[in-house]
Amino acid sequence: MSRVLRAFPSTLRPVASTSRLSSPTLSLGARFLQTTSDSASHKATEGDLVKVQLHADYFKSHLCDIPSLEMEVSKSQLVDMYTQMVSMRRMEMAADQLYKAKLIRGFCHLAIGQEAVSVGMHNAIKTDDKIITAYRCHPFAVLRGGTIKGVIAELLGRVDGMSHGKGGSMHIFTPTFFGGNGIVGAQVPLGAGIAFAQQYLGQDGDHATFAMYGDGASNQGQVFEAYNMAKLWNLPCVFVCENNLYGMGTSAARSSSNTQYFKRGDLIPGLQVNGMDVLAVTQAVKFAKEWTQSGKGPLLLEMVTYRYGGHSMSDPGTTYRTREEIQHMRSSNDPITGLKNNILEWGVVEESELKAIDKEARHEVEIAVEEAKKSPEPRQDVDMWTDIYYKGTAPMYMRGREREEIHHFKTEESDLHVGGPKQFGASA
Ligand SMILES: Cc1ncc(C[n+]2csc(CCOP(=O)(O)OP(=O)(O)O)c2C)c(N)n1
Ligand SMILES: [Mg+2]
Numbered sequence: 001m002s003r004v005l006r007a008f009p010s011t012l013r014p015v016a017s018t019s020r021l022s023s024p025t026l027s028l029g030a031r032f033l034q035t036t037s038d039s040a041s042h043k044a045t046e047g048d049l050v051k052v053q054l055h056a057d058y059f060k061s062h063l064c065d066i067p068s069l070e071m072e073v074s075k076s077q078l079v080d081m082y083t084q085m086v087s088m089r090r091m092e093m094a095a096d097q098l099y100k101a102k103l104i105r106g107f108c109h110l111a112i113g114q115e116a117v118s119v120g121m122h123n124a125i126k127t128d129d130k131i132i133t134a135y136r137c138h139p140f141a142v143l144r145g146g147t148i149k150g151v152i153a154e155l156l157g158r159v160d161g162m163s164h165g166k167g168g169s170m171h172i173f174t175p176t177f178f179g180g181n182g183i184v185g186a187q188v189p190l191g192a193g194i195a196f197a198q199q200y201l202g203q204d205g206d207h208a209t210f211a212m213y214g215d216g217a218s219n220q221g222q223v224f225e226a227y228n229m230a231k232l233w234n235l236p237c238v239f240v241c242e243n244n245l246y247g248m249g250t251s252a253a254r255s256s257s258n259t260q261y262f263k264r265g266d267l268i269p270g271l272q273v274n275g276m277d278v279l280a281v282t283q284a285v286k287f288a289k290e291w292t293q294s295g296k297g298p299l300l301l302e303m304v305t306y307r308y309g310g311h312s313m314s315d316p317g318t319t320y321r322t323r324e325e326i327q328h329m330r331s332s333n334d335p336i337t338g339l340k341n342n343i344l345e346w347g348v349v350e351e352s353e354l355k356a357i358d359k360e361a362r363h364e365v366e367i368a369v370e371e372a373k374k375s376p377e378p379r380q381d382v383d384m385w386t387d388i389y390y391k392g393t394a395p396m397y398m399r400g401r402e403r404e405e406i407h408h409f410k411t412e413e414s415d416l417h418v419g420g421p422k423q424f425g426a427s428a
Pocket of ligand 2: 214215216242243244245246247248
């Protein structure tokens with residue numbers, strides 16, 4: 001099968017074997033975008049530097065040019081990106097098992113299949129650029145300064161978790177990662193607000209905020225309100241729509257009148273990107289960062305990607321798409337296999353080295369899981385009353401789950417107590 005044909009889910013290909021596969025409702029706007037993961041071609045290697053020609057169909061633009069198709073990447077960057085993608089997948093696979101063993105409860109959204117987006121973005125920006133996303137947040141939490149053990153322990157509800165076991169999936173943060181957010185679309189105006197703060201503080205020549213959301217969030221009114229303010233004030237905000245072709249239980253084409261999400265920003269230019277190729281994502285995000293830094297204001301990136309699992313652990317993900325389609329994407333468009341093929345084809349390292357990386361990633365995750373399991377649960381009588389308010393700004397008392405359950409904060413914890421800390425923001 002040609003690369004272009006195998007680039008698309010079977011639902012999007014002209015030849016279909018079942019009636020569901022040939023459903024016309026699934027002919028998405030993304031159909032002409034290349035989403036294979038290994039069709040960049042090698043031009044030359046000079047020392048540690050690999051010169052790559054990206055496929056012309058990796059990008060589509062709206063009111064702007066596409067990024068350069070010529071890209072230079074070091075051998076070590078390629079290996080690092082491979083290592084990060086493999087580690088992220090292993091972590092998510094471990095979370096999957098822990099959830100099925102009922103050790104993780106509640107909500108849990110896995111990013112298996114979408115690794116090129118998180119890893120490509122992370123590698124294209126500075127460590128102190130800001131990212132905010134929706135439910136599929138575990139890889140970002142690790143890449144933006146957290147740890148695998150911190151994420152797993154958080155999912156297990158243990159004190160070694162990144163939110164001390166009191167947040168769980170979606171409620172994980174670092175100084176540059178503003179979470180995991182569960183209300184569809186709510187993080188988009190928050191992202192614009194973070195970009196506003198960057199502009200207000202004079203950091204916009206150097207830094208940007210990446211506000212991410214899914215195709216299922218793209219029709220929220222607040223997304224368009226955020227677009228408007230970002231463009232009105234030319235905020236250093238890059239809106240990133242992770243279009244994995246489905247929302248929670250339905251396809252993008254059944255919920256969006258225009259599935260070309262990169263064209264939906266009105267005056268904000270947009271770029272549609274092959275989100276299954278980590279190099280395409282890296283190149284697009286670098287382009288977006290330069291765009292905002294040069295004072296042109298916001299840009300809209302649409303990463304066309306695919307999640308192998310359902311929306312969350314409670315969604316089998318097979319009622320609104322076929323098993324054949326998922327299998328097709330796994331076997332033909334997988335972002336990790338794609339980068340692996342490129343690394344081997346371009347002679348970056350030997351296959352044995354990649355196997356060693358796979359083994360190490362598995363080992364690293366196994367250790368993280370073991371250590372996380374050993375971590376205790378938060379103490380109900382003590383830890384449940386901490387980490388609620390900014391240090392020193394707690395109220396004098398707080399109600400618990402039951403009427404009689406009232407916790408009184410100590411003087412040093414509350415700025416409302418006589419002799420307590422000064423009011424937050426008050427001059428000394
Ligand atoms: C305001 C609001 N409405 C509805 C929901 C229920 N809900 C959770 S996720 C989702 C759709 C998610 O689709 P998408 O953003 O494409 O996410 P994906 O699972 O594909 O990553 C919905 C409707 C919610 N969490 N918040
Ligand atoms: Mg989606």
